[in-house]
Amino acid sequence: MSLYYRFLILKRKCRNYSPCRLACNVRRLFVLLMAAAACLALAACSGEAENSAGDSRFEGSAGGETLRIVSGSENQELEHILEDCARETGVNIEITYLGSVDIMRTLEQGAGGYDVVWPASSLWISLGDTDHLVKHAQSVSTTPVVFGIRESLAQELGFVGREVSVKDILSAIQEGKMSFCMTSATQSNSGASAYIGFLYALMGKQQAMTAEDLQDEGLKAEITELLSGIDRSSGSSDWLKEMFLNGDYDAMVNYECLIISANRELEEAGRETLYTVYPYDGLSLADSPFAYVDHGDESKEEAFLEVQEYLLSNEAQNEIQRTGRRSSNLGVSEENRDVFREDWGIDVDRVLSPIPMPAADVLMEALNLYQTQFKKPSLTVYCLDYSGSMSGEGNEQLVEAMAQILIQENAQRNLLQAGENEVNIVIPFDDNVVDVWTAPDSSEESLMALYEQIEEEACAGGTDIYQAAAEGIRRIASDYDLSQYTPAVILLTDGMSNSGMDYEEFKEFYLDSGVDVPVFSIMFGDAEEEQLEELADLSNARVFDGREDLIGAFRSVKGYN
Amino acid sequence: MxxxxxxxxxxxxxxxxxxxxxxxxxxxxxxxxxxxxxxxxxxxxxxxxxxxxxxxxxxxxxxxxxxxxxxxxxxxxxxxxxxxxxxxxxxxxxxxxxxxxxxxxxxxNTPIVIYSHRLVSDALKAQGVVTEQDGVLYADMEKLTQLILDGTAWADMGLPELYGSVSVDTTDPTKSNSGNMFAALLANVCNGGKTVTEGDVAQILPMLEVIFGRLGYMETSSSDLFNQFLNMGVGANPMIAGYESQIIEFAVENPEDYERLKDDLVMIYPTPTVWSxxxxxxxxxxxxxxxxxxxxxxxxxxxxxxxxxxxxxxxxxxxxxxGGVTGVASEVTQVIPVPDYDAMRQIIDGLS
Structure with missing residues (x-):
């Protein structure tokens, strides 16, 4: 009898995980003790080792298997449960957070670096698993994609205590009474789900949409108008929540569980909470499947089943419910109803009747249309470091990263292709602003020409990030009507800013400009993280780590506007 | 020594x-x-x-x-x-x-069945689409298919809490078997209750295209669809096509879960049905x-x-x-043969 089947017997005996946990783990106790010393030493110096890309690792036992999970960002809130899980099962857990589209692409390419996929919705596994690598998929929890609207605004709009449709929300946007934040539909599941829901509602369709439905001119006008109500976007649901909390916005589209989590923080800070609206004609549900990627390693599979069993155990499910997620097939237990607060508009008793997901080709067409025609065009200023230290490998990587974004054939692969009215500006800098290059339009040729300029520019001199960023903000604020664009400054640097403008001067300039434009940074080489974090905090943006994967970092940041 | x-x-x-x-x-x-x-x-x-x-x-x-x-x-x-x-x-x-x-x-072997929720089967009973005999539910496939083709809203069936129209979610009939078998069944029903032959396909295909076109994205595995049915509630999947074996296996493996779900979860035998x-x-x-x-x-x-x-x-x-599963028919007698391979090939190609 193989070890695997023996394990399955053990597993079956342990269906109800907690009462017999001890019995099952006696054999492991010794290993655990051995590992404890090492773990303690590690924990003492690194805590739960976290790098700035948001990856985490939880120590199980020193000799234990290691499961590498690629997960949607919304699961970041479940890290304490994974930590317990690693301790209980002895399995080491490494988790990397990616958007749903990236998880789909990872699967398409064989998911070589991962043992487990954990996207927000099964849809992305079904679309990506062309090689039949995935098995043992089980939904860990469910949560609907909803609107969270400032309580008083929801009251004012008459959205409290009644059924609300997407059309009602569109009217509020048309009347200029509401704007909202939403993740990018081409990068993140919550954005994609909401967007598809909007399309159904505007089509007035209750059955699956077709490719022809998408060609309707009236639809184009309406969806463009609806999406023009988005004042901030993001590549990930969890960060959208963070951004929302750091700013001052009307509403956000996000998972019910993240609205609950945002409300907890808002309430704690004495701020106005969000009222949850379930748009009945465009609702979707995320089912959070935890699934094994089979690379033929039996002991990994055992470890996977053990971890999955733990996550589905009553004990873990109870914890998961405490985070505002509904248990798959259990719903919400009586004792956890206090988490799903009615005064926040949360309704666990209503029948959640989601819209049908379109067929794969129609969905892809819809996402392409979002990226190229329907979404608010992005207005991006790339401030690129051409100081002396960048010369050589640094510059080569920079050029390659820009090739991924500006050369449309590459961009399309990641659903990052340029939209119709998109604006791209490049500001090369060293200790001065070297130049400002603006692509005349977003055609393939213009972006290619811009790319060639980037490729040809040589590196020399010192570093002043503030002057370049300020020039970017100045251009955005003075030359464009920001209600028509999703703006961002993307700053790449490998050094410390030590001449010219300083942070205080930049801060003053930024606040005076009165615009809500995020200054995203990509950290490279010996970049001074503190300086970049300051900029991110000031402008409600985020720092990406390009030291290990510069191209990946550029792709991520591009997904944010 | x-x-x-x-x-x-x-x-x-x-x-x-x-x-x-x-x-x-x-x-x-x-x-x-x-x-x-x-x-x-x-x-x-x-x-x-x-x-x-x-x-x-x-x-x-x-x-x-x-x-x-x-x-x-x-x-x-x-x-x-x-x-x-x-x-x-x-x-x-x-x-x-x-x-x-x-x-x-x-x-x-296992027969193709429809899984649904009490809420839905009660409404269908009231409309005379579903009948009960000896504790077993049977669906009149001719009536049900008509409701689907007509695009009858759930609201008109007395279920305003469900958004959308009467449909049976299936796996992708061009990729997975339970969906394929259900397509075979629907084809026979659309063919006046006679097993479809190659010569009939052209006539019934447009109806199948309407029915499956409205489902949008379809899962490619019967077990995924069944899990989804169990996990996502009545709103997500009012009815799905599956195998009779699925509920029995689920009940044996998860007696507590079955006990909790059994009042809501129903199995309906299509009349006629097909064998997998x-x-x-x-x-x-x-x-x-x-x-x-x-x-x-x-x-x-x-x-x-x-x-x-x-x-x-x-x-x-x-x-x-x-597993103490209720509503299981001791014999499945109302069965119609699946169209032969050539006819099924044409149906699969037509739906691809």
């Missing part, structure tokens, strides 16, 4: 023991068979009792990759010893693509050993008692249904 002798004897004994152990071991050498498996049979494959019988009596161990019944026929079969789809159509498809397999055998035939196809000589192993009497018994697959040897009464 004495101790030296004792040492020598011990050494010989150890060598002999090792030799005998090695002989026994090599005789019991387990052959690992790798292949593609329809998702609905994973539970059976992962059943340790079954695995033990296969290992002890037949010296085989099954490894698998999950794939849809039709998908697996065209998937890369390098290094695979078998296919285990859930329909005769898949076998005929295989023969069409690759020629006659080394061996093939029907291992068990689980047929094992050997691709390699090693794979041939799987046929005999799966037909083992004990394996067949476990297939029914733990996984709900009907096998020839077992009479079924409602009292003896494994």
């Amino acid at each position: 004495k101790s030296k002798l004792a040492g020598l004897i011990l050494l010989v004994a150890v060598i002999a023991a090792a030799g005998i152990y090695y002989l026994i071991r090599s005789e019991n050498q387990i052959t690992v068979l790798d292949g593609y498996l329809g998702g609905e049979k994973i539970g059976l494959y992962e059943d340790e009792e079954v695995a033990e019988i296969l290992a002890d009596r037949y010296h085989i161990q099954f490894e698998y990759s999950r794939a849809g019944s039709l998908d697996m026929v065209t998937a890369d079969q390098t290094g695979r010893d078998y296919l285990f789809p859930s329909s005769q159509t898949a076998l005929e498809y295989y023969e069409d693509e690759h020629g006659r397999p080394l061996a093939s055998e029907i291992v068990f 035939t689980h047929v094992y196809i050997a691709l390699t000589e090693a794979g041939e050993a799987g046929v005999q192993a799966l037909l083992d009497e004990e394996v067949q018994r476990l297939a029914w008692e733990k996984h709900g697959f009907r096998t020839s040897g077992y009479g079924i009464t409602q009292e003896t249904v494994p």
Whole structure:
């Protein structure tokens, strides 16, 4: 009898995980003790080792298997449960957070670096698993994609205590009474789900949409108008929540569980909470499947089943419910109803009747249309470091990263292709602003020409990030009507800013400009993280780590506007 | 001297023991068979009792990759010893693509059923679409198909809490078997209750295109769809097509969950319905050993008692249904044959 089947017997005996946990783990106790010393030493110096890309690792036992999970960002809130899980099962857990589209692409390419996929919705596994690598998929929890609207605004709009449709929300946007934040539909599941829901509602369709439905001119006008109500976007649901909390916005589209989590923080800070609206004609549900990627390693599979069993155990499910997620097939237990607060508009008793997901080709067409025609065009200023230290490998990587974004054939692969009215500006800098290059339009040729300029520019001199960023903000604020664009400054640097403008001067300039434009940074080489974090905090943006994967970092940041 | 002798004897004994152990071991050498498996049979494959019988009596161990019944026929079969789809159509498809397999055998059967929720079945009962006999629910497929084709809103069926129109969610009929079988059933119903032949396809295809076109994205595995049905509630999947075996296996494996869900969860037998035939196809000589192993009497018994697959040897009464599942028909008599492969090929191509 193989070890695997023996394990399955053990597993079956342990269906109800907690009462017999001890019995099952006696054999492991010794290993655990051995590992404890090492773990303690590690924990003492690194805590739960976290790098700035948001990856985490939880120590199980020193000799234990290691499961590498690629997960949607919304699961970041479940890290304490994974930590317990690693301790209980002895399995080491490494988790990397990616958007749903990236998880789909990872699967398409064989998911070589991962043992487990954990996207927000099964849809992305079904679309990506062309090689039949995935098995043992089980939904860990469910949560609907909803609107969270400032309580008083929801009251004012008459959205409290009644059924609300997407059309009602569109009217509020048309009347200029509401704007909202939403993740990018081409990068993140919550954005994609909401967007598809909007399309159904505007089509007035209750059955699956077709490719022809998408060609309707009236639809184009309406969806463009609806999406023009988005004042901030993001590549990930969890960060959208963070951004929302750091700013001052009307509403956000996000998972019910993240609205609950945002409300907890808002309430704690004495701020106005969000009222949850379930748009009945465009609702979707995320089912959070935890699934094994089979690379033929039996002991990994055992470890996977053990971890999955733990996550589905009553004990873990109870914890998961405490985070505002509904248990798959259990719903919400009586004792956890206090988490799903009615005064926040949360309704666990209503029948959640989601819209049908379109067929794969129609969905892809819809996402392409979002990226190229329907979404608010992005207005991006790339401030690129051409100081002396960048010369050589640094510059080569920079050029390659820009090739991924500006050369449309590459961009399309990641659903990052340029939209119709998109604006791209490049500001090369060293200790001065070297130049400002603006692509005349977003055609393939213009972006290619811009790319060639980037490729040809040589590196020399010192570093002043503030002057370049300020020039970017100045251009955005003075030359464009920001209600028509999703703006961002993307700053790449490998050094410390030590001449010219300083942070205080930049801060003053930024606040005076009165615009809500995020200054995203990509950290490279010996970049001074503190300086970049300051900029991110000031402008409600985020720092990406390009030291290990510069191209990946550029792709991520591009997904944010 | 004495101790030296004792040492020598011990050494010989150890060598002999090792030799005998090695002989026994090599005789019991387990052959690992790798292949593609329809998702609905994973539970059976992962059943340790079954695995033990296969290992002890037949010296085989099954490894698998999950794939849809039709998908697996065209998937890369390098290094695979078998296919285990859930329909005769898949076998005929295989023969069409690759020629006659080394061996093939029907291992068990299960009827196609509709899973739904009490809320929905009550409404359908009130409309005369569903009837109950001896605690078993039956759906008049002609009436149900008409409601689907008409795009009747759930609200008009007395269910305003459900958004959308009357539909039965299925797996992708071009990729997975339960969806394919349900398409076969709908085709027969649209054909006036007669099994579709090649000549009828042109006439009924437009109706099938309407029905399946409205479903949008379809899962490619029956087990995923069933799990989704259990997890996402009545709003997400008011009705799905699946195998009768699925609920029995679920109830046996998760008695507590079944107990909690059983008042809400209902199984409806379409009238008429079609049989899903689980047929094992050997691709390699090693794979041939799987046929005999799966037909083992004990394996067949476990297939029914733990996984709900009907096998020839077992009479079924409602009292003896494994897992205490209610609403299981002791006999499934209203069955219509599935269209032959050529007709099904045309239907699959038409829906692709």
